[in-house]
Amino acid sequence: MSLTSADGSHLTQRQLETILWAAANALRGPVDPGDFKSFVFPVMFFKWVSDSWDANHAEAVADFGGDLTDEIEATYQPFVIPDGCHWDDVMDTASNVGSKLGKSLLRIQEANPGKLDGVFGDVNWSNKERLPESALTALLDAFDKLTLNRTSIDGDMLGAAYEYLLREFAEASGKKAGEFFTPRHVVHLLVRLLDPQPGDSVCDPACGSAGMLVETVNAVNAAGGDARTLSLYGQEYNLTTSAMAKMNLYLHGLENFQIVRGDTFREPKLKDATGRLRKHDVVIANPPFSLQNWGADFWARDPFGRAFGGEVPPAKNGDYAWIQHMISTMDENDGRVGVVMPHGVLFRGGKEAVIREQLVRSNLLEAVIGLPNNLFYSTSIPVCLLIFRSKKAAARIDKVLFVDAKARYAPGKNQNSMSDDDIDVITTAYQAGVDIDGENGLSLRLVDLTEIETNSFDLNIGRYIRGETAVEANVDEAIVLMREAQERLAAAQTALDERMKAAGFDA
Template identity: 55%
Template structure:
């Protein structure tokens, strides 16, 4: 008997709610996703066993049956064999996960994360029993739940966990409308490779696969790659991809800026057709001390306290020659901040790598209420966009929701159309578009603040845009004045180090 989407979501959320009280909602994902994944592979293994038995009957042997199974489940690791134990249940589950990972080293090593299942202070046994009882009420084998249904259920949980987690959600979840917009802009095609250097729960990679499949194209030839610094989140990403029936993927755990995991035979960062990410905004302590000699710093070393341009340069370095393109979510500060970032920004524009700046509505994200933007880079820009940058203002394309603003499907279509064509849709006044020449950007000292080039539609963003332009202008004047002053002091023989200015 199959189950409906609504029934599945209801039961999955009931399982999560079983933890409410003793467990912080921000930690629900740590326990619920491993249990969901275990229940799925266990129920599926039983279904595969029964299918093999139906096909071969008494002639079935271990060698024949192995061909029916996607994963190996050692004796005593099935859901029904473990969850009925009455003593030290949490510790038994932890041992079971280790046995399953060990039996499937190629695909499942480390996939269950590092939760302390035997720690009854963190996870009281009564909560664990309630969690098991909730999962007992739903079968997760192919006869009951399709991959599409299960994948949608997983996304439902991710969204709900993000809503429950508040600002912490930004570490693992990007609003799906932003993901859809990014994927729509990059247009992944069958046979291509797609890479997310800060992949979180894997949502952008899943959306890439889904878009190709929904377009009626062969999604099975796509290859997806990701790196994630957080162990639990990296595990969630791998489970997410498996549950969406995606097999050709590679998710590695680690710090992308300090230790990029994907390299070629010569030790350089590996390149991909599409590079897509929503990195942590303005990350401090990102590893600037290692970058002066790093080839990825081809336009300069970003400030030690702000890693935005480190992620940007890493992604561009990971962009395949000719076919490569990058779509990255960034705070507006990268458009106008001075110092080392201004020099990097100028370098990228002079190299004609930046294709577009797409302004997003305010209050879309869990981690911040400030508006963000999407920067699009291409190794080879089309002829009409060479030596120019396309600006798209999408700041007014939203509807207000409970705690955050939300973009509708129409909003996303309007912005994708504006990016693709360089023109607003017919009768659309809320998506201003303008192709700006290199010379005009140069005349503005390579400042990319959207409101310098087109009228910003949303009132909230307009106020911010005006403030940012005023700030950038005032800051530039101050820097110019300081330069004149320090030159005069140096000419007078005064030691500038007392002002914190290094001697040159």
């Protein structure tokens, strides 16, 4: 695959990625690397929109020549660029470039309602204290050397480059990366397990930068299906992250999607024509773990009736609220839900225990899959995948499949990872559902409801596969959670001290 730069030369995928990372590094110094994404992605998308408009215009002129009208031109252009708001107009600006850029991006958003709402985020481009004009012009100059349109790009090259930047920005963001990025090997595994099919409706209610939706498209295409028949939906609370999701999908050549911004619990926006929650064939997510103040008071009177079994999860932990929401939006005929969760959801007591029992008795929970430790940027606690189905296969009714895959990983410096072979082994074992005792670093059992009932619906994997590891898993998680809580407490204390000092109090 190749790409042309502004001077017509060809670039490889790796060269393109190197240039884009160099462009991002133009901000290094005045901008924290963890904030690069807020500046780089809007500029990259603006360049793509402008270059695409140029390519479409050239095609329209070639087809109609002097007979080209504004009405005909509009049929060639997916996006409107108002006069004076093209990339070239910004590059021709001699001073106050940030102000010109900010106004241009705002006008483009306003000219494309329903398509580009909020896509450029909320950066104050004219704030020279946060972004000196020298850094901004360096960023613009780096992108000006590239031509980013469909006539210059082969295949999914630009989408792959966007994914590359996401990974790099995640590395730079540390634990903050969990807000917008799930490691792609985890996404790949979860999508493989849910097996999306052409024509499916797919939703991620905590979509981040839409990596799971993109991977769903990749999976359908790789299987020989037509991913254009998929309907993609996502909701995301954070403005910057929801903008990244839209850009990600557009840059991957996708248009049949709806990304909305808002609180999934208090204000679910993905509804059908009757105002009810839209149902989906595949619901997939890596939501924020153990969310506090998630809206328990609202849940008790939720007009959409998402409190599965009539039970409201704890006010200080929204894990089961995510599960309840996802099940509520799963199609009743052949719906599948896949969600990443901390191991705590498997054994915690109180209200969560009641919900957990109802999920098992209802035959919605199909599988519990324990993943290796330290796969995520946001946490090092042990995590699992929960797979739910509206209609399980006959052989799995009144049973739950437990899979211990914690040994299937490749160690890394900061995070561990799973190889394609690891993912293949886990997927094959899940599909077969045949008991395995430690083969290929994997253990699994299909456990009867009666045995789970005997254990008071505790779903700790070690209780069913290796009894001696059950307590160990609980202790491991408790230790990591304690450490992370201590880190949050220290950060809160530092912030309080700084505010008191600013207010004139001695710390």
